[in-house]
Amino acid sequence: MIAQLIEGPLWYFSLTVFVLGVLWRLFMILRAGAKKDLAVPRDGGGAGALRAIFSRFVPERTVRRHGKVQLIAGYMFHLGLFALLFLARPHVDFFAERITGIGWWSMPHWAFIVAxxxxxxxxxxxxxxxxxxxVTRLLSSADDYVGTVLVxxxxxxxxxxxAQSVEALRLIHLLLAELLLIYFPFSSLMHAFTFAFSRGYTGATMGRKGIRA
Amino acid sequence: MARMKFYCDAERCIECNGCVTACKNENDVPWGVNRRRVVTIKDGEAGERSLSVACMHCSDAPCAAVCPVNCFYTTDDGLVLHDKDICIGCGYCFYACPFGAPQFPEDGAFASRGKMDKCTFCAGGPEEDNSAEERRKYGSNRLAEGKLPLCAEMCATKALLAGDASVISDIYRKRVVNRGASVLDWGVSYENASLRSSKGVQGKATMEE
Amino acid sequence: MLINHRRVLQFPALLFLILIAFPVFAENAPSSYKPVTVPNPATDLWRAVNPQQLPPAEAAMFPGGDSQVQGVQSGVLINQLGQRWRHFRMGQLLPTGSYLLAGAMLAILLFYLIRGKVLIRDGESDKKIERYSIYERLIHWFMAIVFLFLGFSGLILLFGRSLLLPWMGPELFSALASAAKEGHNLFGPLFLLALVLVFLKFVIRNIYQKGDLTWLLKGGGIIGKQDVPSNFFNMGEKTLFWLLIIVGGLIAISGVVLLFPVFGQGRDIMELSHVVHGIAAVVMLSVIIGHIYIGTIGMQGATEGMTSGYCDLNWAKDHHSWWAQRCIDEGKVMPKQQGAAVHHDNPAPAEAEK
Structure with missing residues (x-):
């Protein structure tokens, strides 16, 4: 009973909430608009936005020096998570079966474990x-902890x-993933999508002013 | 109640690996898993002998003793079988078994262990006899059809014997008696008589009916 | 009829065996039987099958067999160590391990009842010293999380069959054990990582120094009431550190041997690794139970150093007086309300991190 619920309706519900929620959040952000910059642009905003989106993957010098733990752990976590999410065999099979219809290259088992x-x-x-x-403890809200704990x-x-052999364990995993999908659009986990907007906005502003930073 | 046993006659086994092939074929054993293997002692030397070995279905099975989830059970026929739905693939049975019977399908470079697989005496598993599910997990269930394990049935020299322990031991005892009589009668040892030639062997077991 | 037939058949077989076994006896047998001077080659066969039962010198003459089946040790017909490992795990590790763990907990309970909580002698002061940096606390808690997870999942695999299985039922327990096994395997290498990080960070302060022996002889100042000076880490903490590095290292290395059966290691190596893994893990768990006790409910002011990073000045004087004195001399003591004071003077709380 519960298994069928997790397997079917809840999955579609959470996926719908996720997709619509993310689209709605992005739509709201875009609709909020930016105040028109009346100054004479010195350079293109688009190039600045693009530059900022990618150049920020390498953090600024002081962060590199004083935030080593966060930097290294941050990259470890995000790269590992992406590899797991999109390149693990069970996930690829799941995507192929439920969403895309086609599979793609998946990591060998050992790379899965390493990731x-x-x-x-x-x-x-x-x-x-x-x-x-x-500092981070002061800055953290309940939302941050819920997001971290859920992930x-x-x-x-x-x-x-x-082991991919005990159905109950797979269902628990799926249930938690569904909860994460539902929670995702309404939390700071949205940074997975919005990071491009915030970086792009800053980059475009600076680009128009001719700042290369 | 019958008590099922394997016995491999080292004087008859010719290392043809027919039993290994028969087992693999009958049970659709996955690649890399060998429920049965033939081991040759003193390969290429005088006194070379071969033995076919698989799960010996021990009375006091070490695998069952050490299993952390207790997935082994002994059937009425004295067979040690296991439940793959319960098995967690920890490999403890593999450490404990003297015969190297438990096998694990290896996956990838780190070889994480899957569910254990071993000889079932062609008796399947806990599922309903000859169901598709049983076939998929454990292979054939010949015992339920009134047949014996295919490895022994296929053995060309009848070196590998399988069946009720009392019958097996009777057959083997007869063989020993024949050989013993022939050796003693002719004053030869196994070594200088090139044992496998049956030429001139007299003195069949006494008092054959 | 059948019985008769068997008995008749048995007689020559018995005679045969007797004749083989006692050549002297054979001399007296009827003259048609010649004495058997060459022993039954079957004995050679069975020696080769099971060479471990022989003395090592003889065992070398029977190097086991060959098999067409490719695999590690596929030529070994009988591995006697398996039975020994079974007796180790079922007859020694399980009972002894449970006694040891229960004993450790009992000892701590008794210690608590007799000695009580170790209080700061002069009570808490209003001054504090920085004891552990963020990074030091980070790797400590990283190791703690990984260790506890590995400990509990390992205990499930070790004692689950006798403690949990009876009331959980096979299906539920199998799911739990499968989860424990997969989690144990996955978190194992993280323990190795934590061990390396902790070793690199703390090794210098944990080298034994003058005064450590005195500390040990005086029972760490915990049993008596006298003052036992020590440096940043006292003798007990240093010993815990080296136990962690050595015993924990043994756990990690033997775990890797068990986890990755791809280095061509045979069953004998894995059995030995398991023995090491089991003993070392049970010992480490018992030690860590004590560590957790003294770090939390057993001692006033002990937890703060690992959570906030600062310890009370009086606590430092009690347990690490040399270090406390050095901090006082170097002017590293600060008031406890410093955060608030800074906030009062300067609205931007910028100095909180370092």
Whole structure:
């Protein structure tokens, strides 16, 4: 009963909430608009936006020096998570079956394990850093912790279901992933999409002013 | 109740690996898993002998003793079988088994262990006899059809014996008696008589009916 | 009839065996039987099948067999170590491990009842010293999380069959054990990572120094009431560190051997690794139970150093007086209300991180 619910209706519901929620959030952000810049542009805003979106992947010097843990753990977590999400065999099969209809290249099992290790190490360290550093602790809201815990639980349940033989464990993983999908659009997890907007906006503003930074 | 046993007669086994092939074919055993293997001792030397070995269905099975999830069970026929739905693939049975019977399908470079697979004496698993599910997980269930394991049935020299322990031991005892009599009668040892030639062997077992 | 037939058949077989076994006896047998001077070659066969039962010198003469089936040790017909490993796990590790863990908890309970909580002698002061940086706390808690996860999942695999299976039922327990096994395997390498990070960060402060022996002889100042000076880490903490590095290292290395059966290691190596893994893990768990106790409910002011990064000045004087004195000399002592004071003077709380 519960299994069918998780497998079917809840999955479609969460996917719908996710897609519509993300689109709605992005639409609202775009609709909010930007105040017209009346100054004479010195350079193109588009180039500046593009430059900022990509150049910010390499953080600024002071961050590189003083935020090593966050930087390394952050990259470990995000790269590991993306590899897991899109290139793990069970996920590729799931996407192919449920969404895209076609599969794509998936990692060999050992790379899957390595990606999981890397992602776990990164996530736990980031989480601890958030708790231990008084600044990040002050800056963190309940939303940050809910997001972190949900992602952690999804990853943990996925790793516990690694044997791919116990149906109950797979369903727990799927259920948690569905909860994450529902939570996603209304939380700071939206940074997965909005980072391009914030960076692009800053980059465009600076680009128009002729600043290359 | 019958107690099923394998026995491999080292004086008859010719290392043809027919039993291995028969087992693989009958049970659709996945690549890399060998429920049965033939081991040759002193390969290429005097006194070379071969033995076919698989799960020996021990009375006090070490695999069952160490299994952390207790997935083994002993059937009324004395067979040690396991439930793949319960097995977690930890590999402890593989450490404990003296015969190297438990096998694990290996996956990828880190070889994480899948569900254990081993000889079932062609008796399937806990599922309903000869169901598709049983076939998929454990292979054939010949015992339910009143047949014996295919490895033994296919053995060309009848070296590998399978069946009720008392019958097997009777057959083997007869063989020992024949050989023993022939050796003693002719004053030869196995070594200088090139044992496998049956030429001139007299003194069939005494008191054959 | 059948019984008769068997008995008749058995007689020559028995005679045969007797004659083989006792050549002297054979001399007296009827003259048509010649004495058998060459022993039954079957004995050679069975020696080769099971060479481990022989003395090592003889075992070398029987190097096992060959098999067409490719695989590690596929030529070994009988691996006697398997049975020994079974007896180790079922007859020694399980009971001894449970006694050890239960004993450790009991000892701590007794210690708590007799000694009680170790209080700061002069009570909490209004001054504090920075004890651990963010990075140091980060790797400590990283290791703690990974260790606890590995500990619990390992205990499920070790004791689950006797403790959990009876009331959980096979299906539910199998799901739990499968999760524990996969999680244990996945988190294992993270423990190795944590071990390396902790080693690199803390090793210098954990080298034994003068005064450590005195600390040990005086029982760490915990049993008595006298003052036992020590540096940043005292003798007990240093010993915990080296236990962690050595025993934890053994756990990690043996775990890797068990986890990745791709280096061509045979069953004997894996059995040995499991023995090491089991003993080391149970020992480490018992030690860590003590560490958790003394770091939390067992001692006033001990937890703060690892959570906030600062420890109370009086706590430092009690347990690490040399270090406390050095901090006082170097002017590293600060008031506890510093954060608020800074905030009062300067609206931007910028200095909180370092």
């Amino acid at each position: 999981a290790e890397v992602a776990f190490a990164g996530l736990i360290m980031l989480w601890l850093y958030r708790l231990l550093n008084p 952690f639980l999804v990853m943990l349940s996925g790793c516990l279901a690694l």
